[in-house]
Amino acid sequence: MKLVIGIVRPEKANDVLEALYRAEVRGLSxxxxxGHGGETDQVETYRGTVVKMELYEKVRFEVGVSDNFVEPTVAAMAKAAxxxxVGDGKIFVVPIEKVVRIRTGEENTAAVTPVL
Ligand SMILES: Nc1ncnc2c1ncn2[C@@H]1O[C@H](COP(=O)(O)OP(=O)(O)OP(=O)(O)O)[C@@H](O)[C@H]1O
Ligand SMILES: [Mg+2]
Known part of the structure; x- marks a missing residue:
């Protein structure tokens, strides 16, 4: 299981939602x-010390998926966003140790996959 974190432009958020839905991804936040990416043009210095870093509005998606959904999720996000x-965003894939569906007590793969 992985947590796919996608940081995207706010104006692309709806496209990403739609792409995830089409990829049959259901649970997400x-x-x-x-945030701030690799850009350096907005950094101001005072006596050699960085004192300001411009922040930009972004939307962060978090999608917990079982292993076979990782690549479809990443691909859908990357294409739609x-x-x-510059500033299109970034996708991070991080391991999930445990998932619990609170209602049923189901754990891990049973809890992260959609309930039909
Ligand atoms: N290394 C990082 N760690 C955490 N968040 C990041 C990182 N890099 C980017 N982000 C987040 O993603 C947003 C968009 O980043 P951005 O697309 O500008 O990345 P970049 O590396 O500068 O690539 P580009 O050259 O395409 O702009 C940032 O505002 C920040 O929220
Ligand atoms: Mg950037």
């Missing part, structure tokens, strides 16, 4: 965040 310009 999304939140508004502020891309404009080709």
């Amino acid at each position: 999304m939140s508004r965040i502020q 891309r404009t080709g310009e």
